[in-house]
Amino acid sequence: MNQVTVDVGCHRYPIHIDSGLIAGKNYYSPFIHSSQVLVVTNETVKPLYLPKLLSALNDYQVDVFTMPDGEAFKSFETFQSIIELLIDNQFRRNATIIALGGGVVGDISGFAAACYQRGIPFIQVPTTLLAMVDSSVGGKTAINHPRAKNMIGAFYQPEAVIADLDCLKTLPAREFAAGMAEVIKYGLIYDFALFQYLEANIDSIKSKQSEHLQTIIAQCCSIKAEVVQQDEKEKGIRGILNLGHTFGHAVEKAGNYQRFLHGEAVAIGTCMAFALAKNDGQISNEYFNRVIDLFQQYDLPTFLSDDYSVDALIETMKHDKKNKTENITLIIPLSEGAVEITERYSLDAIRNAISSRLKK
Numbered sequence: 001m002n003q004v005t006v007d008v009g010c011h012r013y014p015i016h017i018d019s020g021l022i023a024g025k026n027y028y029s030p031f032i033h034s035s036q037v038l039v040v041t042n043e044t045v046k047p048l049y050l051p052k053l054l055s056a057l058n059d060y061q062v063d064v065f066t067m068p069d070g071e072a073f074k075s076f077e078t079f080q081s082i083i084e085l086l087i088d089n090q091f092r093r094n095a096t097i098i099a100l101g102g103g104v105v106g107d108i109s110g111f112a113a114a115c116y117q118r119g120i121p122f123i124q125v126p127t128t129l130l131a132m133v134d135s136s137v138g139g140k141t142a143i144n145h146p147r148a149k150n151m152i153g154a155f156y157q158p159e160a161v162i163a164d165l166d167c168l169k170t171l172p173a174r175e176f177a178a179g180m181a182e183v184i185k186y187g188l189i190y191d192f193a194l195f196q197y198l199e200a201n202i203d204s205i206k207s208k209q210s211e212h213l214q215t216i217i218a219q220c221c222s223i224k225a226e227v228v229q230q231d232e233k234e235k236g237i238r239g240i241l242n243l244g245h246t247f248g249h250a251v252e253k254a255g256n257y258q259r260f261l262h263g264e265a266v267a268i269g270t271c272m273a274f275a276l277a278k279n280d281g282q283i284s285n286e287y288f289n290r291v292i293d294l295f296q297q298y299d300l301p302t303f304l305s306d307d308y309s310v311d312a313l314i315e316t317m318k319h320d321k322k323n324k325t326e327n328i329t330l331i332i333p334l335s336e337g338a339v340e341i342t343e344r345y346s347l348d349a350i351r352n353a354i355s356s357r358l359k360k
């Protein structure tokens with residue numbers, strides 16, 4: 001499958017997944033309605049893929065905003081600089097923003113597109129595995145606040161997603177592994193056959209064989225589309241896409257958004273959610289061990305070092321956007337490939353689960 005469609009009712013858009021897409025004019029032209037285009041990218045991705053993208057955009061007046069690399073720059077300051085460039089260069093409401101990069105570039109570009117003149121079109125060109133399977137799809141856009149992750153944002157869908165598999169050839173192994181954390185997530189929340197496929201094909205997937213990558217990315221995008229179509233604004237079922245994230249975001253924040261990659265923090269957070277369910281007798285030891293093992297097979301961390309403060313993590317979790325009361329809302333495994341959204345766990349139970357994943 002090389003195309004998935006997302007249909008959120010009043011807006012429908014394609015996700016193209018294949019090799020050699022970035023330079024294809026026809027993927028962009030239906031969604032560009034004036035001569036004004038702003039490409040947002042970062043200093044790492046720019047030399048690798050901007051020339052290819054520009055070759056597809058030679059009919060337009062293109063400006064480029066290059067942000068520094070890193071989660072720490074998914075910030076209000078960077079957002080403000082993008083908006084200032086748009087104002088300084090007199091971008092009109094029919095201009096288009098193109099996000100060329102990983103989830104950091106995609107999230108902040110989407111948020112700028114959502115806010116500028118109350119919304120201008122944007123196109124996602126994801127260049128990491130994580131962005132191809134998750135962040136470029138579904139319309140969550142955001143920047144971080146120093147006190148909590150993705151605190152300022154909007155639900156704002158892109159016009160199209162163009163995932164060029166060739167980009168993954170230059171992706172460092174650690175970043176590839178981080179993307180696999182979200183891929184494993186889809187298996188755990190929705191599709192145990194995907195989880196089994198990931199278990200059965202570890203070496204070929206880690207060696208980035210194209211047909212496996214295309215299969216996995218298309219499957220993850222299809223699942224995300226199915227979930228988002230039912231609940232675009234996360235009133236209910238969309239919450240399942242947050243497995244491991246309540247813990248994970250607290251871990252990211254505790255490391256000043258520098259110590260762990262998002263996917264790594266999600267892997268650790270998912271292990272904590274599974275520990276909670278195991279301690280409660282909700283899942284078997286066997287299932288628990290199988291999940292930990294798969295994260296390890298894909299070179300992901302499953303423990304946090306014991307210099308982290310459990311209480312500080314819990315304080316951050318109290319700010320999570322899913323919380324509806326003073327209790328912490330969590331996504332917890334029920335059985336193979338199925339989870340529930342619940343606020344029934346006590347702080348003591350959550351504290352124990354976190355403590356069980358701390359290691360010297």
Ligand SMILES: NC(=O)c1ccc[n+]([C@@H]2O[C@H](COP(=O)([O-])OP(=O)(O)OC[C@H]3O[C@@H](n4cnc5c(N)ncnc54)[C@H](O)[C@@H]3O)[C@@H](O)[C@H]2O)c1
Nearest residue numbers: 044102103104105127128130131134135140167170171262
């Ligand atoms: N909106 C959503 O639904 C959603 C979903 C998941 C994650 N996220 C967000 O996405 C972000 C994480 O995204 P990410 O993992 O892509 O991180 P990232 O954007 O920081 O990219 C990872 C690293 O890879 C580099 N890079 C990107 N493409 C490359 C390529 N092809 N070759 C070589 N290097 C390349 C980047 O410069 C960066 O150093 C987090 O901010 C997370 O909160 C959002």
Ligand SMILES: O=C(O)C(=O)C[C@@H](O)[C@H](O)[C@H](O)COP(=O)(O)O
Nearest residue numbers: 134138140149150238241242245321
């Ligand atoms: O698309 C979603 O919904 C997700 O939760 C996907 C997550 O992988 C992603 O990290 C998202 O940005 C988290 O959103 P948040 O609402 O918990 O900040």
Ligand SMILES: [Zn+2]
Nearest residue numbers: 182245262266
């Ligand atoms: Zn995530």
